[in-house]
Amino acid sequence: MTVLSRAEVDELAHLARLALDDATRERLRGELGAILEHVAMLGEVDTAGVEPMTHAVAMTLRLRDDVPGPTLPVEVATGGAAVVADGGFVVPAVIRE
Numbered sequence: 001m002t003v004l005s006r007a008e009v010d011e012l013a014h015l016a017r018l019a020l021d022d023a024t025r026e027r028l029r030g031e032l033g034a035i036l037e038h039v040a041m042l043g044e045v046d047t048a049g050v051e052p053m054t055h056a057v058a059m060t061l062r063l064r065d066d067v068p069g070p071t072l073p074v075e076v077a078t079g080g081a082a083v084v085a086d087g088g089f090v091v092p093a094v095i096r097e
Contacts, residue, residue, distance in 0.1 A: 002033040002040075 004012075009029050013020045020028065074087045083090035 002036045004029050004032050004036075 006025065006029070009020070009025050009032065012032070013025070013028075078084045078087070078089060081089050
């Protein structure tokens with residue numbers, strides 16, 4: 001069985017913004033390792049000649065025409081926002097330069 005290191009589990013927990021106690025961390029090491037082994041087994045399946053599909057059942061998508069329709073007034077659309085400036089939402093920066 002693939003076992004992740006404690007550092008790998010800690011990194012995943014950090015990325016997922018999870019605080020894990022030691023018992024949970026140890027349990028997840030095994031569970032995540034089992035998931036990785038299963039995914040590795042799926043990677044060994046011969047899929048040569050298998051057509052790509054978007055759904056398990058063949059179907060034709062019913063798409064509507066992309067036609068512009070009425071829009072919300074800016075005041076209604078931004079009515080629940082914490083901060084509004086120049087008719088748009090003000091949000092914290094996620095990309096720092």
